[in-house]
Amino acid sequence: MIPRKWRTRLWQERITAYCFLLPDLLGLFIFVFLPIVYAFYVSLHDWDALNPMKFIGFDNYVSLSKDADWWHSVGKTLQFTVVYVPLLFCLSLGSAVMLNALRGKTVSTARTLFLIPYAITSVISAIIGMYMLDPRNGIVNEVIKFFGGQPQQFLGSPGQALYSIVAILLWINVGYNMIIFLSAIKEIPRDYYEAATIDGASRWQIFRRITFPLLKETNTFILIVTTIGSFQVFDQIMVMTKGGPASSTEVSVVYIFKQGFQLLNMGYSSALAFVLFLLIFCLSLVQMKLFSAKD
Numbered sequence: 001m002i003p004r005k006w007r008t009r010l011w012q013e014r015i016t017a018y019c020f021l022l023p024d025l026l027g028l029f030i031f032v033f034l035p036i037v038y039a040f041y042v043s044l045h046d047w048d049a050l051n052p053m054k055f056i057g058f059d060n061y062v063s064l065s066k067d068a069d070w071w072h073s074v075g076k077t078l079q080f081t082v083v084y085v086p087l088l089f090c091l092s093l094g095s096a097v098m099l100n101a102l103r104g105k106t107v108s109t110a111r112t113l114f115l116i117p118y119a120i121t122s123v124i125s126a127i128i129g130m131y132m133l134d135p136r137n138g139i140v141n142e143v144i145k146f147f148g149g150q151p152q153q154f155l156g157s158p159g160q161a162l163y164s165i166v167a168i169l170l171w172i173n174v175g176y177n178m179i180i181f182l183s184a185i186k187e188i189p190r191d192y193y194e195a196a197t198i199d200g201a202s203r204w205q206i207f208r209r210i211t212f213p214l215l216k217e218t219n220t221f222i223l224i225v226t227t228i229g230s231f232q233v234f235d236q237i238m239v240m241t242k243g244g245p246a247s248s249t250e251v252s253v254v255y256i257f258k259q260g261f262q263l264l265n266m267g268y269s270s271a272l273a274f275v276l277f278l279l280i281f282c283l284s285l286v287q288m289k290l291f292s293a294k295d
């Protein structure tokens with residue numbers, strides 16, 4: 001017998017909504033929550049993926065606290081995040097504002113050009129970027145030489161490699177985030193802009209007083225997602241530098257990969273992965289608290 005309250009319109013809408021959410025919730029549980037729990041379980045063992053696990057408690061966590069290479073990789077990850085996230089945010093938002101001001105077929109053409117690097121798979125985009133930054137025949141160095149500059153080593157230089165990867169990732173991801181910003185800008189009522197224009201507001205004042213404040217939720221989403229992505233960047237680095245030269249691009253995920261799949265320290269790498277998850281989780285909570293707080 002179905003309870004009477006479940007037959008009301010409100011409850012039917014709720015049940016329908018939960019039915020639509022159920023596949024995603026199951027996917028998150030199976031492919032996200034369970035692997036996190038299993039990684040923590042594995043982190044409590046000494047395991048080389050070939051022999052049976054040996055329970056060692058929290059010894060792996062004690063070891064990682066003293067691992068200078070691990071903390072070096074965390075520092076590289078933070079350096080990458082501090083450079084990459086603000087640049088991606090500003091370039092995406094700026095591109096969206098400029099595209100919003102365009103009219104006619106130019107908008108569609110510009111959006112397509114921005115999205116092409118993102119539409120290509122990450123590995124192919126990384127290979128293209130690697131050839132663009134080739135120190136001998138790369139197009140970037142050819143442009144530099146054309147204007148009378150000196151060719152650069154880019155991915156071959158410990159001081160330039162990380163920033164070169166940042167540049168390639170910006171080229172890949174600006175278009176996707178720009179589309180998100182552009183969609184949010186389109187949702188802002190045109191009446192606000194018309195009233196501000198009549199009052200004599202400049203374009204900067206309109207952006208500062210209308211556009212940016214009304215993009216608050218989108219700003220928060222972009223910042224959180226791009227920060228999480230910056231902590232998880234892996235495939236482009238493995239394709240372009242493999243963590244080198246001289247460990248200058250060995251971010252946390254690359255170090256975890258080497259520990260787990262090259263050295264077969266599966267228990268230790270699981271402990272590193274779980275600590276990285278905690279760092280990302282705490283950082284996301286801080287961002288949500290800072291950027292989602294009501295004025």
